[in-house]
């Protein structure tokens with residue numbers, strides 16, 4: 001089977017040092033495998049989208065020498081595909097009437113990504129006086145062997161998660177009708193034939209949910225590599241909110257060398273005189289480390 005990788009940015013602003021590091025890692029892995037590298041714009045979370053950020057991101061990638069090996073897709077144009085998958089999952093989903101506040105107020109525990117675990121209030125139907133808000137996917141009980149998801153991450157090593165106690169039943173369709181990231185990402189990775197996922201470690205704990213959805217949809221599970229996220233001086237993940245600086249696109253070589261250092265690649269930096277010569281050195285350096 002040929003290698004298909006992808007970079008899947010959300011157009012919530014321009015790329016910063018953190019998202020660029022992820023882009024570089026996914027591109028290096030694809031090229032080290034002589035594979036295809038795709039770009040997918042994940043623009044389903046409409047309130048967070050910034051107009052023009054998608055094209056800004058694509059231009060930044062191109063300036064750094066990263067071009068997609070296929071048509072760029074926008075999730076907003078693929079809604080029917082998520083609807084089809086949602087229909088296929090019907091036996092495993094249920095309507096939920098709980099508000100965020102009701103869930104937060106419940107005496108439940110916190111999952112491994114810091115979110116409150118859904119207490120299961122609507123698992124057996126919604127109360128008479130309540131209206132359906134969102135749709136949740138039922139995860140197996142702790143006693144079910146399918147509840148435990150085990151996978152080996154190529155950077156982070158062996159991972160083991162219990163869906164019932166680490167995440168709980170999770171939303172696949174929101175109250176406003178939008179599809180969640182967890183559902184859409186699985187549908188697209190499967191339909192685009194993605195074999196290898198390289199992304200930021202902030203998504204490590206989403207992986208078990210995605211592997212679970214893959215199993216329900218009979219989709220193959222790709223291989224995973226989660227690269228360490230870039231943090232600011234306070235140790236917070238770099239983002240617009242935590243003060244990420246805009247990349248200086250007049251200095252693409254510097255941007256790429258910074259990303260490579262963050263990925264712990266040892267390059268002869270003085271001999272990198274162009275974007276092309278960066279990739280010529282970086283691809284074998286990545287291959288030596290990860291293949």
Ligand code: GLU
Pocket residue numbers: 007008009010042185198199200203
């Ligand atoms: N759209 C997600 C983000 O920008 C990445 C999704 C993924 O790589 O699975 O954080």
